[in-house]
Amino acid sequence: MQGVSRESLATAEEQLDALLATAGTDGTAVGQALFAVVDLLDANVSLRRALTDPSNEADAKAGLIGRLLDGKVSADVVTLLSGMARSRWSRARDLSDSIEKLGSSAIIAGAEAGDRADRVEDELFRFERIVDADPELARALADRAAPEASKSALVDELISAKAAPEAVVLIRRAVLNGRGQNLDRALDANVQLAATRRDKLVAHVRVALPLEDDQRARLAAALTTLYGKRVHLNVDVDPSVLGGIRVEIGDEVLDGTVSRRLDDVRRQLSR
Structure with missing residues (x-):
């Protein structure tokens, strides 16, 4: 991610932290909402370009976010994303990558609020090691042609019933919506993110x-x-x-x- 995108992400991270510090904010709910927006942007290249085109007015891009998301996610999340739309991005994908990172950060913040952050880190690491030790399993989870239901069932078999809910969300996200990223790398990125937050x-x-x-x-x-x-x-x-x-x-x-x-x-x- 180049300089201008890094600066825009840093600003968005500060805004997210302020949102998560608000009493009553559910970090997991915020994270899930942000993931849904990433999926929307990934499925619509023209929308992603419209929101990152430097020739488009910042207010117009923020207005587009409002029209798309008002009533579908919380007003605070709309405000956060509107601010990101007003920012400048080096590449169109940098916006969705940044929202993805904020989504993971919000989920981890939910674990922190529940005093489960260490547990989430451990469970992400353990899942990564299980997959690394079984090449056949790794191929099954990485198979883009495999039905989502079959991969979801595999994840259910592998995750302990006692796993932290935030770990379950992040593992499912890495497996089912990896966005072309290596599974090990996606899981490790979340472990590092959890450590950096603290x-x-x-x-x-x-x-x-x-x-x-x-x-x-x-x-x-x-x-x-x-x-x-x-x-x-x-x-x-x-x-x-x-x-x-x-x-x-x-x-x-x-x-x-x-x-x-x-x-x-x-x-x-x-x-």
């Missing part, structure tokens, strides 16, 4: 054996001290690491695994 980093931790609660707490505390921000752990049990621990935060890797040390020895011997 000024946290996400650490992908690989260990040979499951971590006990006190071990997780100590590791999170150590990483928080190291990076100066709270750190959310996504722990993946991987016997191939043999021992020790591998931590990935963004592009940085902290690797203290036995397998890494063995690889170092092999490289020394092969010289």
Whole structure:
């Protein structure tokens, strides 16, 4: 997303935060409404172009939003989207991509309000790992020709009945309305978004054996001290690491695994 679109998105994010801070606002309802608008724009290229054409008057574009959405979504959501229509966008798709991101952010805000944000992050990560571990399942979920009902049934089988409602919404969205995005990437984007909203980093931790609660707490505390921000752990049990621990935060890797040390020895011997 280029500069002018990034600026417009940043302005919209501030407006969304103000809306979500209003007493009585249901973040999940706001997110669902925004997703519905994204689907409308994705299905109507001419509408998307009309709303992002810089030669069209800003008030005219905002008026078009009002005519389309008044009575169909809340007045606050109409106001938010009207403001986005008045903004400038580098590409027509940037508008719908930005509304999609705001929709996910609103859903996550709903989880925060219900004290379920950590749980949602964990469940998104777990679903991603389940799909990664089963190539046949991954193909079935990514198959654009497959009926939506069959993919929906697959999701129902995979998601725990005790899953947070916000995680269910985001997983369903990623699978059924991925908008051409890789499923892993869509799920990971939501994990990162959840962490960013709470000024946290996400650490992908690989260990040979499951971590006990006190071990997780100590590791999170150590990483928080190291990076100066709270750190959310996504722990993946991987016997191939043999021992020790591998931590990935963004592009940085902290690797203290036995397998890494063995690889170092092999490289020394092969010289």
